[in-house]
Amino acid sequence: MPVKPSASSIAELRRMLQKLGVTEILPDEQVHYHAGQIETAYQGRIACKTCRKEEKPALSCTRTGVRCQDGKLYFFFETCPHATSSHLASLREKLHALGIHEEVDDAALEEHCVDIEDAERSARRCASCDKQDESVLSCICTKLGFEDGELHLRCGQCPRSRQVKERLEQERLAREQMDQLVISKRFRSRRFQNFRLFGKAADTCRLVKKWADEWSDERGMGLLLHGQAGNGKTHLAVAAMMEVHERFGVPAVFDVLPAFLAKLRQGYRKTAQEREKDALVGDRDLFDFYAKVPLLVLDDIDKVSRSAGGQPTSWTREVVFLLVNYRYENMLPTIFTMNAAPEAIKPLFGEAVYSRIAEMCYFIRDDGADYRMLFGSPKI
Template identity: 30%
Template sequence: MSSNSLVASLMNAETATKACDAHGDYLSTHVVFGKTDTWSGCPDCAEEKRQRDQVKEFEENRKIAAQNRLASRIGYACLPPRFAGKSFESYRADTEQQKKYLENCKQYAENFPEHLKSGDGLMLLGNPGTGKTHLAVATLNYIVQHHGEAGLYTTAARMFRRIKDTYTSKDETESQAIDAFASPALLVLDEVGVSFGSDSELNYLFDIMNERYEQCLPTIIVSNVPPGDLGQWVGDRVVDRLRECSKLMVFNWESARRELGRGAA
């Protein structure tokens, strides 16, 4: 049957008054078209269903968009595969000191919107293999997933290498590279003290940390360097700013990697 025949069929269709339990009487049309032979339903019910379907579709699209934004933020955080799944739940806290530091980081992550206003950060310093990076990354993961903020993880060496690569690159300027580390809501800077601590690196680090300090953007510093030696690797000016706005936690217990090594033997 052609569309013209359908229109003609509807124009000449039989009508009758039907009753809807929800909306009362309505005019129903007897639709006969091809193999279809039925009476039309309540138009108010049909409109309500259309609106429900529209809301459902909107919610589904909103959830997909939120998932995509989260995936984008997690990707932006540049977490290496080994650290991507680190969480507070997977952190091993046996001693009272470990439990205290775990709770400190959890509270920091939960209250991050307040820290973002004040620019307060964390310094996780001490022995290798004591879980500093785990707690720093767990904090970053929580903030990205629960507060929707843009965070970035990097090592000091990787940060300096990216900046120095701009010397021979046409794709990114030095200022753009510095801004990539100066602008995220949270920067986790790991392995501070592993690089050479040259004058140029100290200047780059000061530029980044000073910009973050002025903009009240929190930073989590992770280093195996003792607190008293930190200035040698980041410069006294950076240390002054960190002391002003960062909570210090010193991880002075034995490396968990050594325990695992002995157990494996």
Template identity: 25%
Template sequence: MRSEPAVSLVENAPGERIQPAECETHGAFEQKVIVMLGREFKIGCPECSRIRAEEEAERKQAQEAMVVRMRMAEKLGAALIPKRFAIKTFENYIAESAGQTKALAKCQSYAKSFGEHFKAGRCMLLLGKPGTGKTHLAVAIANEIMATSSATAVYRTIGSILQAIRATYDHSSDRTEAGIYSSLIEPSLLILDEIGASKEKPSEFELSTLFAIINGRYEEQLPTIIVSNLGAQELPAAIGERCADRLREGGVIVLPFTWESQRGKEGF
């Protein structure tokens, strides 16, 4: 019976070597060649591999961010930023005075460093005259952080919140009071607008609602942006001292809007 030729263990032993190679994009590089079971496996350009890995990581991050936003959109529905404010950005905010330029820069800085403010639960107060661009800049912050990260943001007026909660009492809404509070406490950033708009003393219902929201976010160490036509000295009376105290913690940023209204500049 004829015997089979012996297999050389040395020839089939795994190993590797380095040889010169050329990448069409990045030029010369040292190529690693792995030899296994008699076959050669050549490792490509390390710079190409690094770029592909970074692109894949960015793609995965973008997909994850999109999933987070879609889930939040499905859950919050009308609580997301209204269509009217969807186009409000830093780029289309017109800064004509030194005060407006400073306000724009402060809000841009807040958005750029949102990761830091988010960790600290640092709140922001945009206070002052009506028609001065407070809501525009507040929503621009929200739009910016949602466009550049996985953060979620919700814009609501206090009036719409009170109306939504009252609707749960007579069963004219399919939402629950607990669900409404949850939708306002969970987002990465909440913008509360038109605080103290009526200029009247707030009712106990309004104060208790504001406290439930602000305290809920305070306990979760989440930042809130307050937008109001009131000044810094008037705000505590409109939201309650307990709310004001919670907003201050973490180094609240107070931004006064003292210039004249920009509404009606178009001539009507």
């Protein structure tokens, strides 16, 4: 037979129920039947009142709750009230960290609890991320906003993706710009800044730089630098080309005239399919590529090979004339360099070539002994 509970134990259990918020009068048998659960719930309530846990540990606390419905007792697990308040406080701190300082009520915090947690984790992940490559562009971040008194969750690209995208775009443009530049490796570093000013070379450098600074493809005026070997004509010609290319984005080509003629002669021996695969000009004809480029620098134009009679071949003279004439007629600036005086152009390539170069170029002697001021009428 079951042991009949004493009156004192029943009274104590009823007192515990009252402390737990159950004020209904229940039969002694039912109170006795749930004695263990009532004591557990009561002890949990006492433990909560004396709890001194910090806010974050309280988030994991639960206790046994009890209610009476239709004359029956129901027991359940509930979150510690300290945990609820500390959880809301934690959510408010996270909102502040996310830059949201507006007042948000408790109901909205509970409703957007998961969103706030996701946005806070996303912000921490972004803060510790050190990606600088294209992988950043695929990163999706959770962002939280506050508009019209309500919290709104949005997903978007990583905040740093714009900076990375801009940097990658600048690098792409720089590569494209370099693809528009044809110049041998040795001369890519030639600039006005690293030109050694010796003797009267300072005057030559100043004139060439002025031409580059006041670049205008509408006038179609180029330069002819002449003087003895080793005076820096090639350096200054390349420096001017690089200055115009980098500042104004002008596609440019540098080559030595004898080398260009050799490549052209070799190209004529190729089949159509081989020319199409040419790495330098793709499917464009080599001559057209040089003739039509916005800025062309031809170095050592007086160093072309000559026949037994001391003159360039008729093929060379014809190619040079066609090249110069095309650029002359289309007002495409060209920079020439040569060691001999400009008059040497006449016996080399003919009066027609000389007269065109004289009209389309400013003549500058690199020794500063005999040259016209830049932007005056070209004169020897």
